[in-house]
Amino acid sequence: MRFSSTAYFPAVEWRTAARCTTKNCVEVAIVDGLIAVRDSKDPANPALLYTESEWQVFIDGAKNGEFDVQSLKRPSGEN
Helix, strand or coil, X not given: CEEECHHHCCCCCCECCCCXXXXXXXXXXXXXXXXXXXXXXXXXXXXXXXCHHHHHHHHHHHHCCCCCHHHHHCCCCCC
């Protein structure tokens, strides 16, 4: 993971989840082959940058429920 100012990405198309109906969302984009993630409430703040493989591991975990609120409340490694 790396950080980068979003000012360097003026022409990037940021995406949010279709279910996001407020300005309180996570936005993602592809920038120079990396996945950029930022907070829609403050788009001028730095974005987090991930490689495609780092991002895919996260997405796989999310689809598997590893980051659901109840999962996060349990100690790590506990099912």
